[in-house]
Amino acid sequence: MSIFVNAEGGLTTAGYIGCIVLILALLLAVLFVRGNGETQSKQMSAKKLAYCAMCIALAAVTCMIKVFEFPFGGSVTLCTMLFGMLPAWFYGLKTGLLCGLIYGIVQFVLGPYVMTPVQVLFDYVFAFMIMGIAGIFCNQKNGLVKGYIAAVLGRWIMATIAGLIWVSLGSTAWEGWAPLPYSMAYNGAYIGAEAVLTLVILSVPAVRKALSRIKKQAIS
DSSP states (O other): OOTTBOTTSOBOHHHHHHHHHHHHHHHHHHHHHHHTTSOGGGSOOHHHHHHHHHHHHHHHHHTTOEEEEOTTSOEEESSHHHHHHHHHHHHOHHHHHHHHHHHHHHHHHHSOOOSOHHHHIIIIIHHHHGGGGGGGGTTSTTHHHHHHHHHHHHHHHHHHHHHHHHHHTTOOOOTTOOHHHHHHHHHHHHHHHHHHHHHHHHTSHHHHHHHHHHHHHHHO
């Protein structure tokens, strides 16, 4: 068995470290490319890079922590989507979309499942990149909750499209269900359940205050 994967198929300590190193390498590569065409004042700072990498790493780790698994497939993870959209809430739309793209790549590296190139785009690229739309609300009152809801809806739409692709490639929908309602319900069940759980956590004032303090530190 690989030093990065244990007998149960999960990541070992070395695997988690490797995941974080991979994330940092991807972010550094993006920083280098962006920096070639931007002035020094507009380049992503090391602090911003560190916070984005931390959020993506937390999203990558928590996606493996399953709070609940549905018998028909799909699972509720430990606030993965919240961590995935935090860069957008911290720094805005462009950074959020970029970090979502990188997170999608990390997800593909950790657990690739390829049927067609289009399926990969909707399952790994668009599904996570779209969460960057939370950045639209980054400077608004209650922007964290508004941004999270927007990110969840975007993720659900992309997952629904991916589900239609899966059905078109031979996957079986529930008996008596047409492909579109099936995909909407199937993906809505686990995405919606995690969203409700996360929104309950975010309803705790201490949690919101803690995240607001982290944001102030991230953008200062």
